[in-house]
Amino acid sequence: MMLSGLIQILFFQSLGELISKLPLPSLPRPVIGLVLLLCWLMIKKEINPSLALVSEALSQYLGLLFVPAAVGVVLFLPQLKDNVFPIICGLIGSVVLTIGGSALALKLFNQGEASND
Amino acid sequence: MIKPHSIVEIWVYLSGSPLIALFISLVAYQIGLWAYQKTKHNPLVNPVAIAVILVATFIELIDMPYDKYFQGAQFIHFLLGSATVALAIPIYRGIGSLKNRVIPLMGALFIGGAISIASGVGISTLLGADKSIIGAFYSKSVTAPIAMGIAERMGTSPTLTAIFAVCTGILGAILAPYVLNLLRIKPWWQRGFPIGVASHGIGASRAFSINAEAGTYASLAMGLHGITGSIAIPLIYKLFN
Secondary structure, three states: OHHHHHHHHHHHHHHHHHHOOOOOOOOOHHHHHHHHHHHHHHHHOOOOHHHHHHHHHHHHOHHHHOHHHHHHHHHHHHHHHHOHHHHHHHHHHHHHHHHHHHHHHHHHHHHHHHHHO | OOOOOOHHHHHHHHHHOHHHHHHHHHHHHHHHHHHHHHOOOOOOOOHHHHHHHHHHHHHHHOOOOHHHHHHHHHHHHHHHHHHHHHOHHHHHHHHHHHHHHHHHHHHHHHHHHHHHHHHHHHHHHHOOOOHHHHHOOOOOOOOHHHHHHHHHHHOOOHHHHHHHHHHHHHHHHHHHHHHHHHOOOOOHHHHHHHHHHHHHHHHHHHHHHHOHHHHHHHHHHHHHHHHHHHHHHHHHHHHHO
């Protein structure tokens, strides 16, 4: 049952790989596959159960999938140590400003929309 | 007659095969998940962060170079591309929630995305961070699998980007309620969406644990930021480098 869903995912992933060879904007290859699959779903207007099952399995363990790359942090430890202050300030400052900024923008745009009605 | 192997020979065999890298990655992540569930989904006890610390410590202890670990663990890494494609399904399901709120939501997404880059890159540059560190700030508010793809495309470090993305997710999940309360944002959809813009999947799972509507809008924001970020971030990066 899961096989056909996996085939669909791999099909769109391969399609993304193929298209990335064309001189298009430099989208990451899997994202091209994502957009193609999204368009396909919007045309078909339904998700077949096998695809839903595979997607659920993959997203359930999404965190595991970037562990191998993230462990590469061992190679960057001295550099991270040297930059610890700008990194911490940058990460905290940026996340607070991003949440605050997009929340205020949402509120303002929504009020603008509402007053147009 | 089969010659009995000494423990050293077995160890040499094991550490040469991909088995050990796969095994420790899975065990470490399982421990991380277990701790996360035990602490009732406390964002500080992030399963990815725990798994990375455990694996890094372990390969350091047994003196295994990172390259060798990655050779084995690349079978897990390979699935990242497929998992990224599969994100189309939750995005498709979330698109219904856009309904008649397209303009405020897209507006907030673009402003949030711009603030995320400007503030992350700005603060780290002002405080004198190295160039490769600054490069990893560009896509840190995008969900990690896509952020790594973007980093690869731009020639910045996917590893540092993944680390920054996970840290951003954890920080956003912790700090978001305070920021939103301070700004007196009340409607759940207006609380959820900014969390997804800033802190992607980790923020979204926190939002889900508080309120379903907030969670739906947070994951919608995560998906939209992933797609629009893939297009916009490399262009912005090119502009400044």
